[in-house]
Amino acid sequence: MICRLPEIGDKDILHAYVQEHYDGNEKGISASLGLAASEYADWVETIQRNALVGDTSWGKSLLYLCFDNGKLIGLLSIRYDLPEALTKKYGHIGYGVKPSERNKGYATTMLRYALSVCRDKGMDKVILGCYKDNVASAKTIQKNGGVLIEENDNYNEGIISQYYMIKL
Numbered sequence: 001m002i003c004r005l006p007e008i009g010d011k012d013i014l015h016a017y018v019q020e021h022y023d024g025n026e027k028g029i030s031a032s033l034g035l036a037a038s039e040y041a042d043w044v045e046t047i048q049r050n051a052l053v054g055d056t057s058w059g060k061s062l063l064y065l066c067f068d069n070g071k072l073i074g075l076l077s078i079r080y081d082l083p084e085a086l087t088k089k090y091g092h093i094g095y096g097v098k099p100s101e102r103n104k105g106y107a108t109t110m111l112r113y114a115l116s117v118c119r120d121k122g123m124d125k126v127i128l129g130c131y132k133d134n135v136a137s138a139k140t141i142q143k144n145g146g147v148l149i150e151e152n153d154n155y156n157e158g159i160i161s162q163y164y165m166i167k168l
């Protein structure tokens, strides 16, 4: 699997990626940082700026396109510079896999890769959140060593989120 920042030339494959979610009646595109709602060139500029200089709220972050055999499989967001106070609100890592490529082990591989990036950045642990009913995401985290540390509905009243810690 190859993970890299988006480029201007990725417009068509990302358009198809978004469309596949819509075709599957999924409204949100996980880890995309508003891809569907932005002008493509502006979005690429934002992602590249976040990687180089960072965002005022969550610091430097990486949004990677993940490819297998040249095919775009999913998006991976790594917020390795997140201020402590925001770790549970955003989580250090987010991911999404396109509907036709799910249940093939890709998210597990992508998270493992994200953890290696966080380790290289000098982190000794990461916090990840997912909704309690998102069994696939919870399993992905657990398979990468995640330990449940908390459950609450602080950020979405009535919707329970789980928070996991992974020591690096």
Ligand SMILES: CC(C)(COP(=O)(O)OP(=O)(O)OC[C@H]1O[C@@H](n2cnc3c(N)ncnc32)[C@H](O)[C@@H]1OP(=O)(O)O)[C@@H](O)C(=O)NCCC(=O)NCCS
Residues within 6 Å of the ligand: 030, 095, 096, 097, 098, 101, 102, 103, 104, 105, 106, 107, 108, 109, 129, 130, 131, 134, 135, 136, 137, 139, 140, 143
């Ligand atoms: C969550 C998501 C990223 C998982 O991606 P994936 O590539 O299918 O995950 P994997 O193939 O690596 O599977 C990880 C584990 O989840 C299980 N799993 C996958 N889909 C599942 C489902 N629909 N229901 C229950 N378990 C599921 C797998 O069996 C595997 O566990 P196992 O090895 O014990 O069998 C994907 O479903 C997705 O993109 N969902 C929408 C976005 C999202 O929820 N992102 C996470 C936000 S916290």
